[in-house]
Amino acid sequence: MKRRSFTLVEIMIVVAIIALLAAIAIPNLLRPRLVANEAKAQATLRTISTAAETYAAANNGNYPTAMSDLTDATPAYLSTDYTTSVTSGYNYTCGTMTATAYSCTAVAATCNTTGSQDFTITTGGVLSSAACT
Secondary structure (H helix, E strand, C coil): CCCCCCCHHHHHHHHHHHHHHHHHHHHHHHHHHHHHHHHHHHHHHHHHHHHHHHHHHHCCCCCCCCHHHHHCCCCCCCCCCHHHCCECCEEEEEEEECCCCEEEEEEECCECCCECEEEEEECCCEEEEEECC
8 A cells, every 4th residue: 555645845835835925914914903003093092182172171171180080080081091001002191281281192012013103182182193213
């Protein structure tokens, strides 16, 4: 009885073809995730801005001076403090929070892997972006 099996050359050809397909497919799969992370970062900043603007409308035009003003209110303006952890590949900070203005940023945790842009939203809901650093 003769045994039939694959030769080393045949196996190497199959491995090379699989590696080539993976090299083509993987970058195309990462781009949609990066775009989704950026869209989520923009949406999250808009949520924070909407909460701050709503807070100001309810408090005689005074903006929140801390994120806890938005999360600890009853009812809460925000259900989550986004500045405490990485969310969808972005770190959030609200550097300026005074009674007259606010400014919050979303910075990609890993530039060009989790996001290719950093975003900032300021008083009045003005959203801007810049290449990540």
